[in-house]
Amino acid sequence: MRSRESQRSAEHRRVTTKSGRLVDHHRWADRLTGGVYAARLKQLNLFRNSPSSRHTVSELPSMSALSLNVPWPSLTVGPTLGDSTWDCASEASSRSGTRKNALRDGCNVAAHYDCALAIHISVGIMVGATSRQLFDQLHDAGVRYCLFKSNAHLGAALSGETDLDVLFDGAQIDLVHAILAGAGFKRFPTSPIRSYAGKEDFFGVDGESGRLLHLDTHYRLIVGASYFKNFRLPWEHRMLDTATLDPEHGVYVADPAHELLLLATRAALKLGPPQPVTPKRGASQNMLDERDWLLKQVRLDDVVRLSREMLGEHTALLVEAAVSDGFGRQSLRALRSALVSSLEGYRTYGPIVAEGVRRKRQLQYLLGAINRRYVHAPFGYSRGGTSGGLIVALVGSDGSGKSTLNSSLFSWLTSKLDVMPVYFGSGDGRVSLLRMPLWAIRQVQQRGRSHEARDPQTRMNRPVTWKLVVWALILAREKHLKLDKAAKARARGLIVICDRYPQTQQPGVNDGPLLFSWGESASSIKRRIAAIEAKPYERASTIGPDVVIRLKATPEVAHARKPGENLANLEFRANSVNNLDFPAARRVIEIDADQDADTVLMQAKTQLWTDL
Numbered sequence: 001m002r003s004r005e006s007q008r009s010a011e012h013r014r015v016t017t018k019s020g021r022l023v024d025h026h027r028w029a030d031r032l033t034g035g036v037y038a039a040r041l042k043q044l045n046l047f048r049n050s051p052s053s054r055h056t057v058s059e060l061p062s063m064s065a066l067s068l069n070v071p072w073p074s075l076t077v078g079p080t081l082g083d084s085t086w087d088c089a090s091e092a093s094s095r096s097g098t099r100k101n102a103l104r105d106g107c108n109v110a111a112h113y114d115c116a117l118a119i120h121i122s123v124g125i126m127v128g129a130t131s132r133q134l135f136d137q138l139h140d141a142g143v144r145y146c147l148f149k150s151n152a153h154l155g156a157a158l159s160g161e162t163d164l165d166v167l168f169d170g171a172q173i174d175l176v177h178a179i180l181a182g183a184g185f186k187r188f189p190t191s192p193i194r195s196y197a198g199k200e201d202f203f204g205v206d207g208e209s210g211r212l213l214h215l216d217t218h219y220r221l222i223v224g225a226s227y228f229k230n231f232r233l234p235w236e237h238r239m240l241d242t243a244t245l246d247p248e249h250g251v252y253v254a255d256p257a258h259e260l261l262l263l264a265t266r267a268a269l270k271l272g273p274p275q276p277v278t279p280k281r282g283a284s285q286n287m288l289d290e291r292d293w294l295l296k297q298v299r300l301d302d303v304v305r306l307s308r309e310m311l312g313e314h315t316a317l318l319v320e321a322a323v324s325d326g327f328g329r330q331s332l333r334a335l336r337s338a339l340v341s342s343l344e345g346y347r348t349y350g351p352i353v354a355e356g357v358r359r360k361r362q363l364q365y366l367l368g369a370i371n372r373r374y375v376h377a378p379f380g381y382s383r384g385g386t387s388g389g390l391i392v393a394l395v396g397s398d399g400s401g402k403s404t405l406n407s408s409l410f411s412w413l414t415s416k417l418d419v420m421p422v423y424f425g426s427g428d429g430r431v432s433l434l435r436m437p438l439w440a441i442r443q444v445q446q447r448g449r450s451h452e453a454r455d456p457q458t459r460m461n462r463p464v465t466w467k468l469v470v471w472a473l474i475l476a477r478e479k480h481l482k483l484d485k486a487a488k489a490r491a492r493g494l495i496v497i498c499d500r501y502p503q504t505q506q507p508g509v510n511d512g513p514l515l516f517s518w519g520e521s522a523s524s525i526k527r528r529i530a531a532i533e534a535k536p537y538e539r540a541s542t543i544g545p546d547v548v549i550r551l552k553a554t555p556e557v558a559h560a561r562k563p564g565e566n567l568a569n570l571e572f573r574a575n576s577v578n579n580l581d582f583p584a585a586r587r588v589i590e591i592d593a594d595q596d597a598d599t600v601l602m603q604a605k606t607q608l609w610t611d612l
Contacts, residue, residue: 130206130207130208131158131159131160131164131204131206131213132158132250133183134179134180134183134185134204134215135250135251137179137182137183138176138179141175141179143168143169143172143175143176143179144168144169144172144240144243145166145167145168145169145176145240145243145252146166146167146239146240146243146252146253146254147164147165147166147167147251147252147253147254148165148166148167148218148221148239148253148254148258148259148262149165149254149259149262149263149266149290150162150165150286150290151246151253151254151259152289152290152293152294154246154248154249154251154253155248155249158249158251159206159209159211160206160209160211160212160213160214161211163214163215163216164213164214164215164216165216165218166215166216166217166218167218167219167221167236167239167240167254168217168218168219169219169236169237169240170198170219170220170236173219176217180202180215180217183204184204184205184609185202185203185204185213185215186202186203186204186386186612187200187201187202187386188201188202188203188383188384188385188386188416188417189383189384189386189493190382190383191380191381191382191383191384191418193360193361193364193365193368193381194361194381194382194383196222196229197220197222197348198218198219198220198222198232199216199217199218199219199220199222200217201214201215201216201217201383202214202215202217203215203416203417205605205606205609207606210412210601210602210605210606212412212413212415212416214416219236220232220236221233221234221235221236221239221262223262223265223266223269223270224269224270224354225269225270225271225358226270226358226362227358227361227362227365228354228357228358228361230269230347230348230349230354230358231269231339231340231343231346231347231348232343232346232348233262233265233343233346234346235258235262235310238258238310239254239255239258239262242254242255242258243255256294256297256298257298257302257303257306258306259294260291260294260295260298260303260323261303261306261307261310261319263287263290263291263294264291264303264319264322264323264327264335265319265335265339266287267282267283267287267322267327267332268322268332268333268335268336268339269336269339269340270283271283271329271332271333271336282327282328282329282330282331282332282333283327283332287327288326288327291323291326291327295323300320300323300324303319303320303323304316304317304319304320307319307320311338311339311342312342314338315335315338315339315342318331318334318335318338319335321334321335322334322335364381365381367381368381368382372414372419376420376421376422376430377420377485378420378485378486378488378489378492378494379492380418380492380493380494381418382416382417382418383416383417383418384417384418384492384493384494384495385417385493385494385495385612386612388490388491388493389489389490389491389492389493389494389495389496390490390495390496390546390547390611390612391486391487391490391496391498391543391544391545391546391547392409392495392496392497392498392545392546392547392548392549392608392611393498393500393501393545393547393548393549393582393585394406394409394497394498394499394500394548394549394551395500395501395510395548395549395550395551395577395580396550396551396552396553396577396593397551397553397558397570397573397574397576397577398558398562398565398570398573399553399557399558399559399560399561399562399565399570400551400552400553400558400574400577400593401551401553401561401593401597401600402499402500402551403499404597405549405551405597405600405601405604406421406497406499408597408601409497409601409604409605409608410497412605413495413497417495417612418493418494418495419494419495419496419497420485420486420489420494420495420496420497421496421497421498421499422482422485422486422496422497422498422499423482423498423499423500424479424482424498424499424500424501424502424511425499425500425511426439426475426511429499431478432474432477432478432481434474434477434478435474435475435478438470438471438474442471456508456509456569456572456573456576457572459508459509460507460508460509464515464517464518468514468515469515469529471514472513472514472515472533473529473532473533475514476513476532476533476534476535476536476537477536479502479536479537479540480535480536480539483502483536483539483540483543486498486543487543490546495612498545501540501545501548501582502536502537502540503537503540503541503580504534504537504538504540504541505579505580505581506576506579506580509573509576510573510576510577510580512537513530513533513534513537514533515529515530515533515534516530516534517530518530519531519534541583541584542584543584544582544583544584544585545582545584545585546585546586546587546611547585547586547587547588547589547608547611548582548585548587548588548589549589549591549604549607549608550577550578550580550588550589550590550591551591551593551600552574552577552578552590552591552592552593553574553593553594554574554594555567555570555571555574557593557594558570558574586611587611589604589607589608591603591604591607
């Protein structure tokens with residue numbers, strides 16, 4: 001018989017999904033936390049006699065449907081951590097709603113860390129979690145953090161309207177990563193033109209609004225001019241030690257005196273060519289509004305006294321002058337000169353090299369913004385996917401809301417991540433220069449054409465004319481170029497949102513090849529032309545989208561949205577789309593498109609989030 005300790009270990013390994021399948025708890029948690037969980041469990045001697053997993057992580061259903069059943073036993077700390085026993089359930093309960101540092105409270109640090117991991121595993125993966133749930137978990141685990149700037153707009157930041165700038169204790173980075181993963185947040189790698197040492201970007205989906213929650217995590221205080229921050233302020237521990245609990249929102253924020261001193265420092269070091277300023281003002285309106293708000297929270301004398309302790313008498317007087325005259329240009333320049341001298345040991349690059357790096361980043365920012373808005377070339381300048389690039393294909397019949405969803409998903413992601421849209425249809429989407437003249441002529445010709453002439457069954461059986469051959473070959477060439485661009489974008493870490501996707505299962509309709517009837521022709525020339533046209537469509541099935549979002553709308557609902565279309569045609573198109581198979585896709589998301597647009601969009605966001 002197995003010992004009681006082995007039975008308890010087996011209970012810890014059991015993870016039950018809603019489908020009733022079991023997975024190996026240790027292996028799943030280890031992959032989730034990047035090896036942290038496995039290392040801690042080995043120290044706790046819970047890996048003994050661990051059986052191999054029955055299912056892999058890839059076999060799990062959507063993470064939003066995952067529930068973890070893990071008991072709360074008393075964990076016996078192994079010999080590497082000391083001979084003490086600690087009940088993480090009772091400890092977590094006693095700490096609920098409070099934020100205590102394990103070192104300050106004198107409790108066992110390793111046991112405190114293990115409790116946080118247990119909290120993380122018991123909660124599981126949350127898709128659509130709110131920022132409130134995240135900060136509750138941070139409090140329960142005793143994480144040292146504070147929101148250190150722009151707290152005048154704290155409510156908007158917590159709801160996802162603006163970024164959340166959070167300073168964490170660098171000694172707790174593994175713990176922070178584990179808790180963020182458990183709360184449904186993902187780290188998106190930042191492009192080199194935006195990255196800084198000691199800074200990471202995490203994103204989650206707000207379960208109430210569907211907004212992206214941007215957690216701008218900092219382990220160092222990095223400040224400087226626009227486009228390139230060249231200085232580190234060695235004030236992290238002071239900011240964390242003096243953080244206070246905001247009574248309205250229940251999160252820890254920087255002490256107002258420290259925040260105002262940091263604001264003045266940021267405004268001074270941000271001032272530099274070619275920063276646009278007015279003759280009397282050296283800071284942006286947002287900074288001036290924050291200054292006015294902070295002066296209502298703290299006395300200026302307290303800020304000056306703090307500046308004297310941290311920067312010296314001379315610099316403290318300059319801080320007082322800058323805050324008093326509303327961040328005037330001259331006062332900020334004087335403060336900047338003093339700060340640059342006192343922070344010489346915390347400068348990343350010398351002034352000449354730093355200005356060159358800043359100019360380069362500024363140019364890259366500009367080119368990236370132009371590319372995102374107009375060019376859509378496969379080059380990233382913001383943040384890529386968590387596990388590399390991704391191709392997402394949206395398919396659906398007319399009236400299913402495909403174009404609306406495509407536009408909404410692109411707008412949702414493109415402000416924060418590297419996203420490239422691709423239109424694979426032949427209608428009103430983005431048209432190549434080669435096809436543009438033919439497209440314009442076709443639009444004119446179709447204005448007076450009856451709906452019967454556009455019947456999909458009629459189109460499948462129509463005779464092949466040389467006019468159609470020219471159109472089909474140019475369209476195939478366009479699809480080939482777009483497939484190349486999508487494949488390159490995915491390889492470079494971009495998220496590609498495709499409106500439609502080429503296929504060969506239903507030729508003549510649904511973005512299938514148009515010259516398929518020539519494939520069986522007695523003429524070798526016709527067979528050759530058909531083969532040339534079919535090649536991009538066959539290649540599309542090889543490249544394949546990673547995720548497919550299929551919108552399934554009933555013909556009646558689609559007809560109500562497009563009353564000019566024939567009901568029988570809509571029914572044919574809906575059946576055709578629903579019968580398409582995507583063997584190369586790792587997941588096909590089926591969404592009921594009869595629902596309102598907001599509901600469809602929210603479901604698409606939460607489902608897609610698990611794959612990004």
